[in-house]
Amino acid sequence: MSKGVLLVNLGSPDSTETGDVRRYLREFLSDPRVLDINPIQRSALVNLIIAPTRAPKSAEAYKEVWTEQGSPLIVTTYRVRDLLRERIDLPVEVGMRYGNPSAESGIRALMAQGVTELFLIPLYPHYAMSSYETAVAKVQDTMDAIAPKLRLVVQPPFYNDPQYIDAVLERAKDALAKNPDHVLFSFHGIPERQVKATDPSGCFCLRMENCCETRHPAHSFCYRHQCFTTAKMLAAKAGLERDQWSVSFQSRLGRDPWLKPYTDFVLEELPSKGVKSIAVFSPAFVADCLETIEELGMEGKEEFIKAGGKDYDLVPCLNDSTLWIDLLERFVTDYLDGKLAA
Ligand SMILES: C=CC1=C(C)c2cc3[nH]c(cc4nc(cc5[nH]c(cc1n2)c(C)c5CCC(=O)O)C(CCC(=O)O)=C4C)c(C)c3C=C
């Protein structure tokens, strides 16, 4: 058995040109695990409303974060690949769920190196059908189509792994040393209906009071529970009191209810409650991207300051930090030691 590693993240447009952004948004939002609505409605919504209206606005936002080497998300993921290659004696490739480099190109690159068993690391700490699940499904479907004999082993979500918690906290050392009035853990949001849809019991998550605070087997698939757990572990390790931190959800799209409270509302409200300095974490993202650099670092900061806040620190994502590469290396050694089932 010849083994290889595939790192999968969400992906970005090829450039900040509106046409490229539109193509990317079309692919992304046509995914039934992202817009989980009737296919005819989805197609109409994507092609007639979202792609034409959102693409030019998103293109402007991407221009704010684009680097000389390209999208921050892609550039960082390649850097992580290179650093992991230095640590392990296996081929490591990158594939994105949407756009380029595609999941297929990553799988083909591994096959060209003789790989017969692929270890997939979805670069998401938390399970959501619109992130982790769709990444795994894309790789599985692509393998079924182009390499049915290839075996697949998948890294589970790592939202409660103490090494992940330590790696995130290490990135926050400077921000926490300033003793901010408040710490906000802002996670990418998802529609509430998706939390219900992935609850295998069909009767627990978002259907019972304190559901996500109560132990339940559904939580292997509950994004909300997993985000709360990450936030609690980070706060405990950082020695924060319960009234010093809170959780919020960002980046909502459309009119349906998404997980609450919404980050933009919270940032506008906190100064009126006496919070003048804040540290904002974004633990659902392992690499800085549009949603952290532009939405939290630019828009979020502006909202907080406009509402009367004074000091705003955005904690950088794990990016290419040593503790993150240590953790990725450990995922691979656990896999090689047979600690993960195929
Ligand atoms: C962290 C995990 C993510 C989840 C869960 C997620 C759900 C989700 N996202 C959208 C819509 C958009 N997201 C966009 C950007 C984006 N999303 C994630 C991660 C998750 N999304 C990342 C890492 C990024 C940044 C990509 C980059 O190139 O930097 C965008 C595109 C930008 C924009 O127009 O705002 C959209 C659209 C939905 C609808 C959804 C769950 C249903």
Ligand SMILES: [Fe+2]
């Ligand atoms: Fe997203």
Ligand SMILES: [Fe+2]
């Ligand atoms: Fe839950």
